[in-house]
Amino acid sequence: MAASLFWIVLVTAVYLVMILCLGYLGYKKTKAAEDYLVAGRNAHPVVIALSYGATFISTSAIVGFGGQAANLGMGMIWLTVFNIGVGVLLAFVIFGKKTREIGSRLKAITFPDLMGKVYSSQFMQVVSGLVIIVGMPLYTAAVLIGGAQFIKETLGISYAASLIGFAVIVAIYVVFGGLIAVMYTDAVQGAIMLLGMTFLLIFTYVILGGVTAAHTALTNMADMVPAKLAEQGMNGWTVMPDLGSPIWFTLVTTLVLGVGIGVLAQPQLVVRFMTAKDGRSLNRAVLVGGPFILMMTGVAFTVGALTNVYFNQTKGTIAIAAAGGNVDSIIPLFINLATPDWFTVLFMVTLLAAAMSTLSSLFHAMGTALICDVWGRGRECALSLKANQIGVLVMIIASVIVAFLMPGSIIAIATAMFMGLCASAFLPVFAVAVYCRKPDPLAAKVSLVVGAAVWFVWALFVNSRYAAVFGLSNAALGTTSVLPYPWSAIDPLIIALPLSGLAILLLQARAGRQRGESSPV
Amino acid sequence: MLGIPDPQIWIAYLLCIALAIACIIYGLLNWNRGGA
Incomplete structure (x- = not known):
């Protein structure tokens, strides 16, 4: 145990009380269902940017992907290039403004609802909701594990107690308020994360003797x-x-492209665009969003790789060996051993903020997918706050069960799985929905089903890393991959996304020809 | 550069910084555009 228990409990308690008070203030402003679901479509640009950033960056990015940088090296920095170039610039400028316009015009309140209304298809709404319910627990479990690993390392309590305790704190917070409460607390949590990561970067270089000295040693x-x-x-x-x-x-295919492209079509982030008052708010949000993401993932990946120098200088070994072979333990171990006690406490709060801001949106997206989109199928279920809260609670319990079933070194892999699935199933139908004058329902249905089905088949039977996690291929066929290398190393996204994109382009073009138009989009 | 031998890595670092600056410039140039 690194820091004194008294300080950890005190600082964490003060932080939680502050967040709950902020949440309550937001909750009191939640007067209508639209407030609960899209924050009244009137959020401040800095709040949108910090909220989007804090939702985007979780313990998965800091603990899971930081650990992967310790394992695989600084090449992970290419993911930061995609995070800023695709996740902020492209997402806000190309998709954000159109999504806001269409979401506002159609009065869409969730991602599946948007799909259902654009394509005038209940099938699109229900199947999008199902993909979220099946796929998103992989990601929420990964984020929960990230928080639990740090709590275990810092407090010296068992992993099971850390995971359940962490899930209970998050559950109280999430069930409490809707998106308007979440947006305000997210912005505060984003500011805390910025502070924590800035200190972490400075500390690491000071401990290792400067920028060039640290890189040369590595x-x-x-x-x-x-x-x-x-x-x-x-x-x-x-x-x-x-x-x-x-x-x-x-x-490159799983960690950089899977997450780098996958971020474009994540339901919980698309909802963020629908909270903006106008296009101007989204333009202003870009200004804060880019530098924020640079300071989050850029720092996590750089410090992650440099932990090897610290462990070599102090223990004569590399990071993965010091962490007992579990990639997900590297960052928590480094923070606890290398930084002062007060920073360990600050970082604990940073990670709590990162996890809670992401999980609140994920559970919000899963709860509404379960209650509004699949069970309610677009009926006025959104007005029932209680039904939505029950939906959220069901998905939290499901996520904790998934977290207990997952093996070690899983955070980054599970995150990449979910994001790859989102890109394969949702990106083509989302792109056509926002940029096509007459989106064709049949083209969208085929694309959504092809993207999701091909992704699942490839993940379960071909990609050996994913197939080993699920174990279905091994149990049914006695092998982790039915195809040889290099196919077994290629991420499902690389196969499924081009196929779902091709499906929608061909069928959209066919629909255009039947209407006597020449252009497919 | 700065102790990193592989240009594929330090070019990525420069790209990250350039993109973050591009975000700031885009936000400033379009500060009052795209109103309701």
Whole structure:
């Protein structure tokens, strides 16, 4: 145990009381169902940006992907390039403004609701809701594990107690208020996260003797790469893996592209665009969003890789070995051992903020998908606050069960799974919905089903890393992958997204020809 | 550069910083555009 229990409990309690008070103030402003669901479509640009950023960045990015950077090296920084270029610039400028216009015009309140209304199809609403209910618990479980790993390391209590305690805190917070309460608390949590990550970057470089000295020390550790990783193409922590090697495929197709592109079509982030008052708010949000994401993932990946230098200097070993082989334990262990006690406490609050701001939106999205979109099928169920709260509670319990079933070193992989599934199933139908004058319902239905089905088949039977987690291929066919390398190393997104995109383009073009138009979109 | 030998890595770092600056410039240039 690194920091004194008294300070941890005191600071965490003060933080939680502050957040609950803010949540209550927001809750009192939640007068109508539209307030609960899209924050009254009147949120301040800084609140939108910090809220979007805090929702986007969770313990998964800091603990899970930071741990992967410790394991696979600084090549993870390419994900930050995508996070800012695709996740902020492209998302806000290309998708955000159109989504806000259409969402406002159609009075859509959830992502499946938007799909159902754009395509005038209950099928689109229900199937989108089902994909969320099935896929999103992978991500929420990963975020819960990220928080629980840090609590376990800091308080020295069992993993099970950490996970359940963390889930209970989040559940109280999430069931309490709707999106308007969440938006205000998110903005405060975003500010806390910015503070925590800035300190972490400064601390790490100070401990390791400066920027160039730290990077040079990490470069000089190339001969310490574990034999198993070196065989698979890893050359060190400050160089990219060999092009086309198994490590390269994991780094580039799963972690960088899976999450980098997957962020565009995430239901809980699309809802954020629908909360904006006008296009101007979204333009202003870009200004805060880009630098915020740079300070979150850029710092997490850089510090993650540099933990190897710290563990080498203090224990004569690399990070993954110091953490007992669990990638997800590296960042919590580093914070507890390398930084002062007061920072460990601040970082605990940073991670709580990161997890709660993300989970609140995820549970909100899952609860409304379960109650409004699948069970209610668009009836006026949104007006029943109680039904939505029950939906949220059911999904929280499901997520905790999934978290207990997951193996170690899973946070980044489970996150990439969910985001890859979102991109494969939702990105083509979402792009056509916001940019096509006459979106064709049949084209959308085929694309959604093809994207989701191909993703699931590839994840369950071909990608060996994913198939090993699910265990279905091994149980049914006696092998983790039915196809040889390199297919077994390629992420399902790389196969499913082009197919679902092709399906919607071809059928949309056919529908256009039948109407006597030449352009497909 | 700065102790990182692989240009594929430090170019990514420069891209990150350039994109973050692009976000700031975009936000400032469009501060009053896109009204209701």
